[in-house]
Amino acid sequence: MKYKGIIFDLDGVICHTDEFHYQAWKTIADKQGIYFDEIINNRLRGVSRMESLEIILERYTGTPLTHEEKLQMADEKNEVYKSLLMQMNETHVTKMVLDTLKDLRKEGIQLAIGSSSKNAELILKQIGLNNFFDAISDGNNIEFSKPHPQVFLLAAEYIALPPENCLVIEDAQAGIEAAIAGGFDSVGLGDWAKDCGETYHIQNFDEILSIIRRKY
Ligand code: BG6
Numbered sequence: 001m002k003y004k005g006i007i008f009d010l011d012g013v014i015c016h017t018d019e020f021h022y023q024a025w026k027t028i029a030d031k032q033g034i035y036f037d038e039i040i041n042n043r044l045r046g047v048s049r050m051e052s053l054e055i056i057l058e059r060y061t062g063t064p065l066t067h068e069e070k071l072q073m074a075d076e077k078n079e080v081y082k083s084l085l086m087q088m089n090e091t092h093v094t095k096m097v098l099d100t101l102k103d104l105r106k107e108g109i110q111l112a113i114g115s116s117s118k119n120a121e122l123i124l125k126q127i128g129l130n131n132f133f134d135a136i137s138d139g140n141n142i143e144f145s146k147p148h149p150q151v152f153l154l155a156a157e158y159i160a161l162p163p164e165n166c167l168v169i170e171d172a173q174a175g176i177e178a179a180i181a182g183g184f185d186s187v188g189l190g191d192w193a194k195d196c197g198e199t200y201h202i203q204n205f206d207e208i209l210s211i212i213r214r215k216y
């Protein structure tokens with residue numbers, strides 16, 4: 001098999017946190033009187049916390065904010081977000097995702113997380129997958145966020161495989177671009193990672209199995 005390792009994005013691939021990100025950013029935007037809606041929220045997929053804030057601030061018309069004020073807004077958003085994450089539990093991973101992960105493990109594939117989130121460990125704990133993956137590369141160990149490939153390159157290093165033997169699974173364009181920049185083949189999952197250079201496109205998570213079982 002060509003692929004000996006799979007690097008999964010977390011938010012939007014293993015589980016869904018968009019609604020919590022939306023609610024948390026909306027709380028901060030409303031407080032500052034900044035217009036924010038679901039369409040703007042879609043642009044935040046795969047993008048780091050501070051870069052997300054900059055996208056939200058495109059609609060800000062008040063006096064210029066200092067770096068400290070921006071950091072404070074991002075921290076405030078994160079506190080709201082983390083309290084919303086407390087609602088998550090094992091039911092937030094679908095049976096299809098869980099069964100597929102177990103089948104991939106049976107195939108002897110190394111399984112890693114490659115997420116821009118600094119809350120990846122917390123989310124994995126909430127959904128009961130904190131001890132499942134062979135490696136976790138996340139927002140805490142990177143200097144550059146997707147579309148930079150650093151998070152995936154580190155994940156590949158952690159599972160001791162070169163990029164050409166790893167497959168990246170992503171739901172966001174920034175993630176597909178990061179995979180391409182790192183020399184990885186990629187799978188775009190769902191409508192937000194379509195026609196952006198992905199190697200394969202799928203609508204359902206279990207289709208990963210047929211991709212990795214292909215003979216090359
Ligand atoms: C990504 C999400 O996984 O993590 C983005 O798709 C989010 O929407 C980013 O901004 C950073 O998340 P966090 O948890 O570090 O604020």
Ligand code: MG
Binds near residue numbers: 046170171
């Ligand atoms: Mg994602």
